[in-house]
Amino acid sequence: MKNSRMIYVRDMNNIARNWVAAILIGGLIILPSLYAWFNIIASWDPYGQTDQIPIGVVNEDTGSEVRGEDIDVGNDVVDTLKHNDSMDWHFTNREDAMKNLKYGDYFAVIIVPEDFSEKLTTVISDQPEKSEMEYYVNEKINAIAPKITDKGAGTIVEQVTSKFISTVNGVIFDMFDEIGIELNENLPDIRKFEDYIFTMEDELPEIHDLVSSGLEDTENAQAIIKEAQEKIPEAEQTTNSGLETVKETSSLLTKAADRLNELAPQIVEDLQKAQTTAEDIHQLLQDVQGQDIDFSRGKELEQNISGSLDDATNRIGDIEAALQQLKEMNRNQQDGDPSGGDGEGSDNSGQDGPGDSSNQGDSASQNTNNQNQVIDDALEQLVTLRKALEEAQQNGGQITSFINDKQQEVDSILSDLEDLSGNTANRIGDFLADYQENIEPEVRQKIGNAQQTLSNANEILNGIQSTIPEVKRVLNNTDEDIGKGQDYLHTILGEYPYVNEKVNKLADKIRDIQDEADINEIIALLRNDPEAERGFFEEPVKLNKNEVFPIQNYGTGMTPFYTVLAIWVGGLLLISLLAADVHHKEELTGRERYFGKLFTFGTIGLLQALVVTLGDIFILDINMVHPVWFVIFGLFISLVFMLITYTLVSLFGDVGKAMVIVLLVLQIAGAGGTYPVVLLPEFFQKINPFLPFTYAIDLMREAVGGIIWETVIHDVVILASFGIGFLLFGALLKNVLNKQTEQLMKKSREAGLFH
Known part of the structure; x- marks a missing residue:
């Protein structure tokens, strides 16, 4: 370590003593910072200068008309853009615009076609068409400019769309408001309609049953009508026969009345004669009873009594015959009465007249029955009288037989005959009086009533006869109407x-609507303020931007990337210009040489990082949350990068320099410094976790935007792993690898192409 420190001190002294070396080292310290600062300033706020990008605008829209109102969206677009400073708008014609675009004077051209407004108005038609806006862009001029102009064109489309939506929805909500008012006014009718639907739903099965029953009834009625139509001829015949019968019966009653007029005096005369005869017999018996009877003349007396009794009996027989004849006439009248015969004509006519005919017929029949009852009573009395006379005659016939045997009984028999003859005379007298007072007037009255009844029946039957054609017509019409009714x-x-x-579906939908929303709520929704709704749909969503880690501008956001890049470039410049090994190697080991030069490279690298980070803060005045940590992280990153770059060059020489450059290229593209990693090609996404730039940029971003210590610790650990790994790699393999690399370097210098 002592020799390593000696190498480091000697390098520092050489720099301090040699002004040229000092200037070069100073340049190497400052130069990387310039690389970062110029790039940061250049990208400081590029999207804030889009008002300098020239874009041509051509309006060819001829306008249109909607419900009597003129609209011209093209002019609206031009007016809007004149107050829009996001781009440098140039309003011109198509020819000039396309020429300027071709030669690069315009970055893009937007053309509003002549049918733009017309197609927009098709929104109210059955087949709406989308309006199209022509957009031309010259992508040859710049790679970023087309993206910016695309944004400008999109802004125009959004503004037109927003304006159009707000206008259309304003009209729609005006209509909704009117509909809401109308619905509110018609709410009772709507409720009533709902009740009608639900009632219809409940009663439809019953209606079906009633219609089915009605159809069956019409079929039965049609059968009845056909039967009635078939009976009409029979009814006509019956009515005609009834009229003939009435006429015949009326004639018979007239004859009966005439015959009664003829017989009545004869009957009275016969009854009077019978009474006289009975009285004569009674007188005769009284005379005989008061005298001595000569029984020798008994036979003559018996013959006289018998003759008188026969005469009285014959007269009573004549009366009976006359009464039987009168009774027979009444029976014939009753049999000939149309009401008493076939009443089918009246039953089939269906009119009130035939009903009255039936009543009259019943009355006539009742009168005839009453007459017959009177005659029967009279006949019963005559039978009784006849029996009395016959008994008297029989008793008279016994006179002769009793004369011889029972003369003593003669007086008793005569007395009995006298009483019987007296009673007979009295009975005949009573019957005569009853006949004159009751029987004959009653018979005449009944005959008169029967004649009146027949007259009424005649009128009724005539009415029926005249009604039958109308009945035919009614039945035919009814049959036809029933046929139509059956079709219906x-x-x-x-x-x-x-x-x-x-109906069931409609009822279910009404119930669904009632479950989902109340009609009052719908009306309240429809009756909103149209202007407020117009404003809402013009900007239905307002974006409230909440910046969790606010970054002042694009330049601030790019500071971490360019700062890290400058630190790596600074290391690249050092290994390119400074010697990575000592010139006198005999007295030093490989490890001592490695660490000695490492201290020199590390010191200069730290100075480079210090200059670039402090320059970002104080020269560029970049707004960052943790400036102190920004400087500290920069020094740490510089130390790690220097370990990587120096180790590669110290161990591999010129090959190591190439490795450093390759790493630089890969890290610029794959570290996610400019574009998110997820937008990069798959290869760069895969190598991203193995690049030091990835963690260095994240670490500097934490200092600029706001620190999350878990992230900081993660990045520091990985970067430290890179640095320690290369440090161990260099310290352990310096001697071994240098022997190989020295031979390669010696061979490359023999070519005369490398220093």
Whole structure:
């Protein structure tokens, strides 16, 4: 170590004594700093000077019209750019713009075509078209300039888009506001519509059942109508027959009335005669009973009584025949009554008249029955009377037989005959009075009522007969209408599944909407301030930038990279200009020579790092969070880099210098000093973790932006590992490798090309 220190002291004395050496060393100390400072100043704020980049703007837009309102987006773009200082805008025509672009006077040209506004207005049509803006860029001029002009063109597009969106949305929200007001006014109708839909949804199955039932009913009704149509001819025939029957019955009643008029006097006369005969017999019996009877004349008396009784019986028979004839006439009248016959015509007519005919027929039938009842009563009384006369005749016939055997009973028999004949006379008298007072007037009244009933029935049947054509027409129309109705019902049933599905879907959607949002909330949303909404959509997202580790400008951000690069370049200059080994090697070991020169290179390297870091702080006035640590980290990095570069040159000579240059190239490209590592090619991403620059740049960034000590410790440990590794490598292999490298250097000098 003593010899190493001697080498270091001698080098320092030589520098101090030789002014040329001192100047060269001073230049080597300052020169790397200039490399860093000029690059940092050059990149200080490049994006803050974009207003110096000339860009041509050509407006060919002819404008358009939307709902009666003229719009010209091209002019709006020009007006906007005139107040925009982000670029050096030049407003010209297409020919001049393209010429200036070609010769490099313009970095880019933006052209607004003539249909720009017209295509924008298609947003309200069924087939909207996107507007296109022409953009030309001369990428030959500069590699970075096209990126900057791209940003400028993108800014124009964003401004146009923002303006257009805000305008369109302003119109839309004006419409929304109007819709919201209208919805609010029609809210009761909307609620009612919802209720209608839900009610329809609930009742559609019942409607389907009703339609199906209605279709079945129409089919049944059609069958009934066809049956009724088939019965119409029969009804016509029945009505005609009824009219004929009424006429015939009316004629029979007229004849019956005439016959009654003829028979009534005869019946009275016959009853009077029968009464007279009964009285004569009664008188005769009284006379016989008061005298002595000559039984020898009994036979003659029996014959006289029998003859008188036969005469009375015959007369009663005539009365019975007359009453039977009258009863037969009533029966014929009843049988001929149309109401009592086939009532089918009235039933099929469907009118009120036939119903009245039925009632009249029932009344006539009732009258006839009443008449027959009176006649039957009279006939019963005549039968009783006949039996009495026959009994008297029989008793009279017994006179002769009793005369011989039972003369003593003659008086009793005569007394009985007298009583019986007296009773018969009384009965005939009572019947005659009853006939004159009740039977005959009742029969005449019933015949009159029957004639009136037949007259009413005749009128009713005539009405039915005149109604039948109308009934035919109504039935035909009804049949036709029912046929149409069946078609409609079939159509309804055919459309029911579709309607049912749509109604159910609509009801489900209404429920979904109700679940997701209340109509009042929708109305409140629609009724927002259109101007406020326009402003919102013009800039819907406002970016609030929060800088966790704020960097003042681009130059400050590049300071870590250029500072580290300057430190490595400083080491490269030292190994290129200064001797990495002593000239007199015989008295010194390889390790002593290695460490002796290492101290010299390390001292100059530390001075280089000190100058560049302090210059960044005080000369360039770079704003950094931890300037002291920036200087300390710079000195540490310089020491590590010097160990790497010096060791390579000390062990490998000129080959080591080439290695240092190769490492420099790889580290500039792969350390992530300018571009993020993830944007680099795969090869550089893979070697990045093995490059000292990677950790040196990160360490300096911590001092500039803000220290995270975990990161600092990580970077310091890895850099220290690099330095210790090369230090051990140089100290252990100096003697071994120098023997090989000295032979290579000697051989290369023989070529006369290398120093």
